[in-house]
Amino acid sequence: MTAETRKRREEMTAVEKVATWDVEKVRQDFPVLSQTVNGKPLVYLDNAASSHVPQVVIDRGSKYLAEEHSNIHRGVHYLSQHATTAYEAAREKVKRFINAPHVRECIFVRGTTEGINLVAHSYGRKFVNEGDEILISEMEHHSNIIPWQVMAEERGANIKVIPIDDRGQLIIDEYENLLNERTRMVAVAHVSNSLGTINPVKEIVATAHKFGVPVCVDGAQSVPHFPVDVQGLDADFFVFSGHKMYAPTGSGIVYGKRKWLDEMPPYQTGGSMIKTVTFEKSTWADLPAKFEAGTPAIAAGIGLGAAIDYINSLDFAAASAHEHDLLEYATQRLADIPEVTIVGTAEHKASVLSFTIENVHPHDIGTILDQQGIAIRAGHHCAQPVMQRFQVPATARASFAFYNTREEVDKLAEAIQKTIEIFA
Numbered sequence: 001m002t003a004e005t006r007k008r009r010e011e012m013t014a015v016e017k018v019a020t021w022d023v024e025k026v027r028q029d030f031p032v033l034s035q036t037v038n039g040k041p042l043v044y045l046d047n048a049a050s051s052h053v054p055q056v057v058i059d060r061g062s063k064y065l066a067e068e069h070s071n072i073h074r075g076v077h078y079l080s081q082h083a084t085t086a087y088e089a090a091r092e093k094v095k096r097f098i099n100a101p102h103v104r105e106c107i108f109v110r111g112t113t114e115g116i117n118l119v120a121h122s123y124g125r126k127f128v129n130e131g132d133e134i135l136i137s138e139m140e141h142h143s144n145i146i147p148w149q150v151m152a153e154e155r156g157a158n159i160k161v162i163p164i165d166d167r168g169q170l171i172i173d174e175y176e177n178l179l180n181e182r183t184r185m186v187a188v189a190h191v192s193n194s195l196g197t198i199n200p201v202k203e204i205v206a207t208a209h210k211f212g213v214p215v216c217v218d219g220a221q222s223v224p225h226f227p228v229d230v231q232g233l234d235a236d237f238f239v240f241s242g243h244k245m246y247a248p249t250g251s252g253i254v255y256g257k258r259k260w261l262d263e264m265p266p267y268q269t270g271g272s273m274i275k276t277v278t279f280e281k282s283t284w285a286d287l288p289a290k291f292e293a294g295t296p297a298i299a300a301g302i303g304l305g306a307a308i309d310y311i312n313s314l315d316f317a318a319a320s321a322h323e324h325d326l327l328e329y330a331t332q333r334l335a336d337i338p339e340v341t342i343v344g345t346a347e348h349k350a351s352v353l354s355f356t357i358e359n360v361h362p363h364d365i366g367t368i369l370d371q372q373g374i375a376i377r378a379g380h381h382c383a384q385p386v387m388q389r390f391q392v393p394a395t396a397r398a399s400f401a402f403y404n405t406r407e408e409v410d411k412l413a414e415a416i417q418k419t420i421e422i423f424a
């Protein structure tokens, strides 16, 4: 893209951006989307759980396995060096994608869950002591609750919870009141997987930093939907999964500021993460190897790099605008159905539409929609405290990617209507 085109794109309004998004062309990139399910064209609205993989990323994975596979960081032979170069090139792509200051601050993990466990346990061992406090929010995914809970229990620390309001937004005044000299970490989602709320992470970080407290951002649901700049956010840690952003499963990233990572002990130990080993004492490799024990998921890491190349080949701003348009359209369509209640009505949302239907269990909604070829999620979405907050056992959740269409939203609304008729 020329500088002039880029400037013109930046100046476009949201409506103009949506108009430039050629969704039918993009859909051709994803082989799975041409499938039928239960005799109906697949309508895939479970992207918050896992998004699909474009052909270029599938091809990159196949090429690696067919022609380049070898263990990395250790061999002197051609294939090993070739695979190492490809893997490290993927790390460099990650660095640029999230605007990390240095490639060494980008650690490959298998996904967000492993990444948050790494941060919680390693940081906790070094920096958390009896009576300290860890601040998380009421809207977190279990992956951003339990690692902190387990670590806090081991260290004699306490978990404090930032409450959310009836729209599913963090109550920022309460957050500020909860911060104190005992707080050792704030861990929050960038975007909630169960409510779709986009949290004001930049402000949350700035406030925490006034108390000298680092912030760990769960970016699982933000990186697939809009550009993220970890330096702009000033996040101390930022964690995400590849499989929600068009890459294969088994890839993920922990970005961490070097000042913390250098101080933190290794999370897992074994091969590849050492400098020297004797039976008396071992020393650790430099970043990022210190946090990458054992053979990594090489194909998945290279696949993540290919997914980033794919996203970079698109107009990501137009993709975000298109997704936002879909979310607003779907919200309107569902709001027009009296039996439907939308759970999560924050002012700023991305991609997720959770709802319930009067007298119909979400699992029944999911099953009936599946008969129409529509894939949504039903359940507690690994966010049981959110379900408790809204006093529902579960919700149905449609979540959008840039390859979804308004016609698919219409099919969703029609299938919901049909479900209501069946249960009437």
Ligand SMILES: Cc1ncc(COP(=O)(O)O)c(C=O)c1O
Pocket (backbone or CB within 6 Å): 048, 049, 111, 112, 113, 114, 141, 143, 144, 189, 191, 192, 193, 218, 220, 221, 241
């Ligand atoms: C907000 C959020 N955090 C963490 C996770 C866990 O991600 P993974 O299962 O890829 O480790 C998810 C997955 O749905 C999520 O949505």
